[in-house]
Amino acid sequence: MSAPPIPLTGLDPARLTLPEKPALEGLEARWMPRWEESGVYRFDRLRPRSEVFAIDTPPPTVSGSLHVGHVFSFTHTDLIARFQRMRGKAVLYPMGWDDNGLPTERRVQNYYGVRCDPSLPYDPGFAPPEKPGKHAIAVSRPNFIELCARLTSEDEQVFERLFKYLGLSVDWSMTYATIGLRAQRVSQLAFVRLLARQLAYQVEAPTLWDVDFRTAVAQAELEDREMPGAYHRIRFTLPAETGFVEIETTRPELIPACVALVAHPDDQRYQPLFGREVVTPLFGVRVPVLAHPLADPQKGSGIAMICTFGDLTDVTWWRELNLPVRAVIQADGTLQPVQWGAPGWDTADAARAQRHYDGLVRLSAAKARSKVVDDLRASGDLNGEPRPITHAVKFYEKGDRPLEIITSRQWFIRTIEFRDALLARGRELRWHPAYMQNRFENWVNGLNGDWCVSRQRFFGVPFPVWYPIGEDGRLQYDRPIVAGEAQLPIDPSTAVPDGYQPDQRGQPGGFAHDPDVMDTWATSSLTPQIVCRWEQEPDFFARTFPMDLRPQAHDIIRTWLFDTVLRSHLEHDSVPWTNAAISGWVLDPDRKKMSKSKGNVVTPLALLEEHGADGVRYWAASGRPGTDTAFDPNQMKVGRRLAIKVLNASRFALGAAAPQGAIVEPVDRAMIRTLAALVEEVTAAFESYDYARVLQRTETFFWRFCDDYLELVKGRRYGEQGPEGAGSANAALTASLSVLLRLFAPFLPFVTEEVWSWWQEGSIHAAPWPVADELVSLVADNSDATREADEAIYQWAAEVLFEVRKQRSEAKQPLKVPISRVTVQAPLEAIRLMPIVEADLRSSLRVQAFEASVGDPRRIVVVGYEAVAPVEQK
RNA sequence: GGGCGGUUAGCUCAGUGGUAGAGCACCGGCUUUACACGCCGGCUGUCACAGGUUCGAAUCCUGUACCGCCCACCA
Numbered sequence: 017m018s019a020p021p022i023p024l025t026g027l028d029p030a031r032l033t034l035p036e037k038p039a040l041e042g043l044e045a046r047w048m049p050r051w052e053e054s055g056v057y058r059f060d061r062l063r064p065r066s067e068v069f070a071i072d073t074p075p076p077t078v079s080g081s082l083h084v085g086h087v088f089s090f091t092h093t094d095l096i097a098r099f100q101r102m103r104g105k106a107v108l109y110p111m112g113w114d115d116n117g118l119p120t121e122r123r124v125q126n127y128y129g130v131r132c133d134p135s136l137p138y139d140p141g142f143a144p145p146e147k148p149g150k151h152a153i154a155v156s157r158p159n160f161i162e163l164c165a166r167l168t169s170e171d172e173q174v175f176e177r178l179f180k181y182l183g184l185s186v187d188w189s190m191t192y193a194t195i196g197l198r199a200q201r202v203s204q205l206a207f208v209r210l211l212a213r214q215l216a217y218q219v220e221a222p223t224l225w226d227v228d229f230r231t232a233v234a235q236a237e238l239e240d241r242e243m244p245g246a247y248h249r250i251r252f253t254l255p256a257e258t259g260f261v262e263i264e265t266t267r268p269e270l271i272p273a274c275v276a277l278v279a280h281p282d283d284q285r286y287q288p289l290f291g292r293e294v295v296t297p298l299f300g301v302r303v304p305v306l307a308h309p310l311a312d313p314q315k316g317s318g319i320a321m322i323c324t325f326g327d328l329t330d331v332t333w334w335r336e337l338n339l340p341v342r343a344v345i346q347a348d349g350t351l352q353p354v355q356w357g358a359p360g361w362d363t364a365d366a367a368r369a370q371r372h373y374d375g376l377v378r379l380s381a382a383k384a385r386s387k388v389v390d391d392l393r394a395s396g397d398l399n400g401e402p403r404p405i406t407h408a409v410k411f412y413e414k415g416d417r418p419l420e421i422i423t424s425r426q427w428f429i430r431t432i433e434f435r436d437a438l439l440a441r442g443r444e445l446r447w448h449p450a451y452m453q454n455r456f457e458n459w460v461n462g463l464n465g466d467w468c469v470s471r472q473r474f475f476g477v478p479f480p481v482w483y484p485i486g487e488d489g490r491l492q493y494d495r496p497i498v499a500g501e502a503q504l505p506i507d508p509s510t511a512v513p514d515g516y517q518p519d520q521r522g523q524p525g526g527f528a529h530d531p532d533v534m535d536t537w538a539t540s541s542l543t544p545q546i547v548c549r550w551e552q553e554p555d556f557f558a559r560t561f562p563m564d565l566r567p568q569a570h571d572i573i574r575t576w577l578f579d580t581v582l583r584s585h586l587e588h589d590s591v592p593w594t595n596a597a598i599s600g601w602v603l604d605p606d607r608k609k610m611s612k613s614k615g616n617v618v619t620p621l622a623l624l625e626e627h628g629a630d631g632v633r634y635w636a637a638s639g640r641p642g643t644d645t646a647f648d649p650n651q652m653k654v655g656r657r658l659a660i661k662v663l664n665a666s667r668f669a670l671g672a673a674a675p676q677g678a679i680v681e682p683v684d685r686a687m688i689r690t691l692a693a694l695v696e697e698v699t700a701a702f703e704s705y706d707y708a709r710v711l712q713r714t715e716t717f718f719w720r721f722c723d724d725y726l727e728l729v730k731g732r733r734y735g736e737q738g739p740e741g742a743g744s745a746n747a748a749l750t751a752s753l754s755v756l757l758r759l760f761a762p763f764l765p766f767v768t769e770e771v772w773s774w775w776q777e778g779s780i781h782a783a784p785w786p787v788a789d790e791l792v793s794l795v796a797d798n799s800d801a802t803r804e805a806d807e808a809i810y811q812w813a814a815e816v817l818f819e820v821r822k823q824r825s826e827a828k829q830p831l832k833v834p835i836s837r838v839t840v841q842a843p844l845e846a847i848r849l850m851p852i853v854e855a856d857l858r859s860s861l862r863v864q865a866f867e868a869s870v871g872d873p874r875r876i877v878v879v880g881y882e883a884v885a886p887v888e889q890k
Numbered sequence: 891g892g893g894c895g896g897u898u899a900g901c902u903c904a905g906u907g908g909u910a911g912a913g914c915a916c917c918g919g920c921u922u923u924a925c926a927c928g929c930c931g932g933c934u935g936u937c938a939c940a941g942g943u944u945c946g947a948a949u950c951c952u953g954u955a956c957c958g959c960c961c962a963c964c965a
Contacts, residue, residue: 240964266964327963330965455959458960640903646902657928824930825930826919
């Protein structure tokens, strides 16, 4: 159940404990363990779905350290979580660790100086060297995975400490890891279900391939990089020396893989050649000249060479023109040995082809290229010198060398046929900010194939599949043996399928396991199912799924967000959540994304220690949803000052809080009503995820509250005008403090909790979010006339305050010089308000007497200003 | 090539039809019993540019420039 309302008036003196000199130092260390002990952030799993707010937290990649961007975006989520909790929701706010996948493998390799060799047996006694050696030590797959688990668990503890220091209101009992057994089970179960419905399938096909990691990669993991390259103009001869045609290519090393030339069907220059054959230089292979509309007459010489496979267009041409395969690039990116003259490698001159080719074998593509160019130059088939250009080349986003296209057996999840349904799912979501939906639609509309989910790696979720081995020793891929749901999670490399014995592994007539693991996104696309305990705790799932919020950064809309929508659509015929809040990036002062490679990353812990968690959160909260924000320690200092101000203002407000009375003074009533309007406004802003506005409006109010209102009522609350005035001021002070603290609580959880503990029971973070009506009801008379009168009086007081301060500032007087008389000119109706607040004004401005006269009808003017000690008029 | 966002004070940014704003920085002043980690005051602008709509445009429309990001079958 939600917390009972907080009484806004009254103060229990026995409960009140005010520190002599409040300070921010040590608040994190003080409150972190208390929150943990009290369980204030624990998810209440018995609440009905309508009272639950479930967050699909982004699991940070555990492959090093958190950076300031994490602090930024995780704070945004925490703001929403805290708001919803105070609104009375049971908030499911878990943390996940993405420890699965390539980044972890790479880190483990470097950290321990090892490499994984799946052919080795497990060594139970293996210990990594103290320091990584020059040459990587080969270890078995189980040993490698142990090391991954060991390092990630160390990293995760460091991450957790930082997030706690930052004040994230995570329920740490809900933590999961993408390599954890739960995540593995969900990943395998979802896969098995897709397989049964034929929504997952396996096929041997050309696939984007990273030659360093030696794995397939998905379309979503590509990025283009501008690279230097060169056009090579190369001569293909017509048979019997009847002429030649010249193509331009950036990849001459693929000439041995050439299977055809292609030009646009309408291209006049090449129409006479269509249907004829040409001969490749150096290798003497006869290839046809074909027509296809994808060929661009403007590009190069207008006629292109089709290879196995130079780029994705080659794949299209190969498929649509029914071309043969002549692959030369192998999985490690080098050229494989070829027997020229053998079937599929027909040539007019096998000896010559072999001579040229043998020089290329086992060279990388780049090295083979320069060798081929030398040979072409020598043979006279290169027209002119290579013409340097810069062009976009496809890379795996984590890779170092251009992708190749390699034919291999891979698992796919059907995607492309659901394009329209997925677009509709995207429209079901509420996007914050709304324009981020464009990125999603852009991506979905640009999809060009199904999702390749298999990776030839080790530290990941294995496919729960085996294959029978025929008596001929060949794997029967068309008869996969799928693990039963009850067996999951399972590692098929150690487990044995039903009906087989362990010693049949790898034997003719026996079985073999699928050697691949799932793409890390194939697991993280199931974070809602993992968090909500799909097919594990049906009751929990029913109370939490579909979730309420997916917070994430905009750069992974095409991967994490899209994949999650896809999986949920396929498995549950539903969106996975109803809101997607997209956070921006942290930019360094040069407006570039902060990143490790730029050497400008600041350690988050140092920031937290220097500025305090509340100060750092203040900076993060000022970044509006979706907007990239400059890294600005100055804003953290401002936030820290705000937190200190909260401490001191609270101490003042509570410092003489008796007597309490009815809120009867117009100035008090006006302040209370203004605060109520603020509550209404910021509640709506928070509801629409505009936390930055909430903070900004609350802060502006608070600062004015301190500088004007507190100054105005200072004397009265000390009793200068009798008990009724003091009671009114004190009641207004405690009520407004209670409300302001709660408005600030999501942003400044430490300082607000500290102040709350001085005078309230329980945690402020379990307290209800303020309601405007409760505040308004503290004011007895809320008729329009009274409200307008109160506002006019408050405004009058603020204006007089400002005018006299200005005079005093211009007179440059020390404060100890009392001001004997201030003469104010103003419109008649305004002057009539003076007596109501004159005592407050005299007290706060230290003016002995006011004299008012009718003057300028539009504004008030201080025309007379006298101090006891005469000062020079300016 | 397609799409999205941005361009407002020296800096970081609010402001979406009605007299251009805040914080920081800068300048001047003030020990004031909550706070010198403070307070008071001051200075600061062709709202990128050009057209258009309107009584009125930073705001709406069209176009341009520049910055950033996303996407695309670039031989």
